[in-house]
Amino acid sequence: MYKDMPAKKLDKRAIRYERTKDIIESFFTLAVFVLLMFLTIRFNWPIWLMAIWIVLPITDFLLSLFLLPYLKLKAVRYEMHALHLEVMNGLFFKKRTVIPIERIQHVVVKEGPLTRKYRIQIVEVFTAGTGHEIPLLLKKEAEELRIQLLDQIKAVKSDV
Incomplete structure (x- = not known):
């Protein structure tokens, strides 16, 4: 595809x-x-x-x-690049979103009682207009992505 x-x-x-x-x-x-x-x-x-x-x-x-x-x-995939975060999801209708790092305002890691039991978290990335979700990440992986995103945001903001 x-x-x-x-x-x-x-x-x-x-x-x-x-x-x-x-x-x-x-x-x-x-x-x-x-x-x-x-x-x-x-x-x-x-x-x-x-x-x-x-x-x-x-x-x-x-x-x-x-x-x-x-x-x-199989439907959810993501990848962190130097200047953008790419997220793909959707069971039947695939949606591929590219989020520029300089547009990201903040990152939220969510978990509830059931996700905590299975050590899973949901990473939400917010821009000025929208929020994008990367669901079902293992706790360690979600924390690494959050730190990586925050480092990338700091690097882009300091260059401006």
């Missing part, structure tokens, strides 16, 4: 985090479909709807458990 794709890929250990997150989200989906089953019985909706209310959450769960984590692992 691209001649020179960004070199850095996500670590395979991020799959465990993605699976856990997707399973938790699937329980919320399941709750919605259980409610729909109850409403189908309560209001005498067509019985064929019950098949849909059963098949859809099972399909969602199986996709979330087996397919989507691997696709996301």
Whole structure:
């Protein structure tokens, strides 16, 4: 697709985090479909709807458990260059963003309870108009990227 794709890929250990997150989200989906089953019985909706209310959450769960984590692992890439940061993401529609170092205003490293358990962090890079996210980096890798970005920003700012 691209001649020179960004070199850095996500670590395979991020799959465990993605699976856990997707399973938790699937329980919320399941709750919605259980409610729909109850409403189908309560209001005498067509019985064929019950098949849909059963098949859809099972399909969602199986996709979330087996397919989507691997696709996301392959979809996110990034690379730090001397004058810009390149980020590529998107499962089906690929988006490639080049962020000039001189435009970066600040860098944020985010983590929550689940990401902390799996030692994963999300690096967010902010420019004047937008924020760009590099998800699912190992803690060590996220910290190295943050330090590298801050060093690059200092070098570019001192040259001006």
